[in-house]
Amino acid sequence: VITLKAFFEEARAGRLTGIRCGQCGELAIPPKEFCPACQERAWEPVPLQGNGTIASFTVIRVPPRGRAAEAPYAVAVVRLDEGVSLLGRIVDIPLDTLKVGLRVRFRPLVYDNQTVIGFAPAV
């Protein structure tokens, strides 16, 4: 089992780690004890390359407290090439060029010393 702490420590170093169920093959983002598809507990860590396409996105124009300086900014759900989705902040992509299907690449971000999943233009 991969803890949130371990997942984000790895992510901060540029490495994304998924977990694959040894019983049914379900690929998931940690942390999870039982497999949400088959409820077995047979996880194996799987390195994720961080390449994917935007499945959906939004541009946040009314942000929560403390985020005013960053707005407007985009948040997207990205379908990684391995077949699992990950939510993150979009960086370095003009907001008016965002579209579903756009190729992006994982980039770790740090805000207030907290690691945040980010996605930047595909290289």
Next chain:
Amino acid sequence: MKRVAVIGVGVTKFGKHERSTAELFAEAALDAIRDAGVSPRAIQAIYFGNVVGGEGERQLHMGPQVASVLGIPAVPTTRFETACATSHAAFRHAVMELAAGVSDVLLVGGAERVLNLPTDAATEYFAFASDAAFEQPAGLTFAGVFALMARAHMTKYGTTEEQMAHVAVKNHRHGVLNPKAQFQKEITLEQVLASPKIADPLKLYDCCPFTDGAAAVVLASEEVARKSRRPIWILSSAAASDSMCLHDKKDLSRILATERAAQAAYRQAGRGPEDVDVVELHDCFTIAEIMATEGLGFFEPGTGGIAAEKGWTSLGGKLPVNPSGGLKAKGHPIGATGAAQIAEIVTQLRGEAGPRQVDGARVGLVHTLGGNAATVLVSLLSSE
């Protein structure tokens, strides 16, 4: 399981209030107790819902506080929290206590107060109901959560911003007929489409407002309910969940928790969507109403937007949805919303909804969604 009925309802005016959350709840509870025609001494427990009292009023442990303000301090209480579905969850658990024969009369409901807070603080507190590791740090707001689902629905089905705007126009039209509603004014399609963007593709008038308010219902066993003025019977009350994180949900264009809760509620009641005459559902954003009408089985997946556009969900349409004005126009005091929806359906099934009455309504459905679509409750009520 024993039969259970709603025998009294009470809802405060929705909008801005200067009183504490507990005082607001007591006002709604007083109305519900009077409507039920029972003595406050008859109440054996309080199932109370509140979400951001800890953040907004530095007040946790609100259960005994509301009992104290009501003047029944010895009554056992429990506070529930399932984000925006809070008081519907409280309702379901109270129904189970009565159905099990443990008690005869219970007070259920919720209250919320957020208009004492700056908008950015309220936006932050509401976002606490999304995931703290993945979603909040990315800057996702609740409008953002539903914007991501809206974009997925638009991409898959071709749902348009105009169709979403029709939901807002319709619910504002209904809200005019509800004296308790926060907004009692009509808006036009053009106003919705021209309103400022909040989280693309959602605009200001796609979003429900921040609201203060409270709602309460008195629930009773069959024996007590038979002696009351106008009992409304609970056919079923079901809950379901889906993965907490949006990225773990299998399809952002569907709300699986709604589908699961609806299937359970229909099965328990022995009824189907075709039996429902009137609906109060969770339109926290216009897309949420469209997706709920699909998930509840009223319209095929992908056609909820067409239903809104054609007026099928309007008062006078084939299935009136949110005659109260919905969260959009009536307002959304998050901890009170489920109980307020139940109160509206009870009022409709009693035939006491005045100008917004759905003629001949006998079976009503209540749908309440919590947080990032991870919690849903569905209950079916009947006048018979």
